[in-house]
Amino acid sequence: MANLRAIIVAVVGLGIAALIIVVMATVGLAIVGFAAVACVVGLIAARFNRRNRVHKRENGPRVWDDGNGKIIDM
Numbered sequence: 001m002a003n004l005r006a007i008i009v010a011v012v013g014l015g016i017a018a019l020i021i022v023v024m025a026t027v028g029l030a031i032v033g034f035a036a037v038a039c040v041v042g043l044i045a046a047r048f049n050r051r052n053r054v055h056k057r058e059n060g061p062r063v064w065d066d067g068n069g070k071i072i073d074m
Contacts, residue, residue: 017061 064071064073
């Protein structure tokens with residue numbers, strides 16, 4: 001009778017462990033899928049939302065002196 005109970009407890013324990021592994025694998029795949037979708041959406045948004053490029057100033061940097069120190073705009 002003790003052997004039968006030990007076998008049942010072992011089978012139930014292995015079943016619970018297998019269920020936990022399946023649930024964790026599913027959650028992991030869901031997280032990876034969400035991250036992949038977020039990356040693709042970010043890349044598409046960056047592609048359509050192009051920023052204006054900074055143009056080089058031909059006159060060089062601008063310098064202001066307000067009395068407290070110099071401000072240099074590169």
